[in-house]
Amino acid sequence: MRIKLNSIMVEDQTRALTFYTEVLGFKKKSDFPVGEYRWITVVSPEGPDDLELVLEPNANPAAKTFQQAMFAQGIPLTAFEVSDLKAEFARLKEHQVAFTQEPTPMGPVMIAVFSDTCGNLIQLYQPL
Template identity: 60%
Template sequence: MKIILTSVFVDDQDRALKFYTEVLGFVKKSDVSAGEYRWLTVVSPDDQNGTELLLEPNSNPVAQAYQKGIFEQGIPAASFGVEDTHAEYERLKERGVKFTMEPTEVVGRVTIAVFDDTCGNLIQIQTMPK
């Protein structure tokens, strides 16, 4: 068994697609009309047949409350692995990304940083020790 799809709620699918592709560097995988919304996924450019991230509209009041609650508590909605958290932090800062946590070493020499995805979520990047 493997994870093939996970999602983050977004308050604007077009803005989310732009941020996740143009700023973060993901690649659009699926963009299918689903009524007033879209089935909109992105993938890592390094693994285009890997796990898809669904940019899911947060039109449901329960989704809105969840998204708002974890954001206000500083809890990331997703975590992405990077080769070097410090280098990725600098690259994303140069692109205007707003971080709520600078690179920080936590338990087990894992380095994390957290940023605002502009669509209602905090996202964590992390480097695992080798």
Template identity: 55%
Template sequence: MRIELTSIFVDDQRAALEFYTGVLGFTKRHDIPLGDNFWLTVASPEAPDGPELLLEPADHPAARAYRDALVEDGIPLVQFAVDDVGAEHVRLSEHGVSFTQPPTDIGTAVVAVFDDTCGNLVQIVEVKPEPEPAS
């Protein structure tokens, strides 16, 4: 079993596509019209055939309520791995991204949280290497 697709609810699919590709650096995989919306997915350029992120319309009242409650409580809806949280914080800040939590060392990792401009909080994480066992 493996993860091929996961989704994130967004206010505006086209604005989300611009943010997730133009700012975060993902690449567009699918853009298929479906009524008033689209089957719109992005993937990491580091794993172009890997899992896709569906930019799902947040039209359903339950989706909007769920997402809004998470934002109000400061809980990220999604987490992305990065090699260097500090460098990503600088890069994204230079693109005008607003962080709700600056880079924070939590022991086993360094994390930061930002607003994706599409209605969600996103956490980036840099997992620290495990310490060498004492000999």
């Protein structure tokens, strides 16, 4: 058994694809229609090509409630590892990314949290 797909709910799939590729730097792997929505996946240019993040449409009312509650509580829905958090923080700030937490040491890691513009908080972390 292995992890192949991980999903994140997004309010707008087109906006999410733009943010995750043009701002975060992931590469689009899949994008095709599935009913009224799309199956969109992105991959990291630094990682294995078969570990995909699915940009899921947030059409389920229960999912919307969960997403909004997590955002309101300041809880990130996923985390991405970076090798130089301060440099990544500076790069993303240049793209007008809104951070809710600047790089902060937390035990064995340094973390930062930002909004993905699609209803989620995302944590970046760097092992120390």
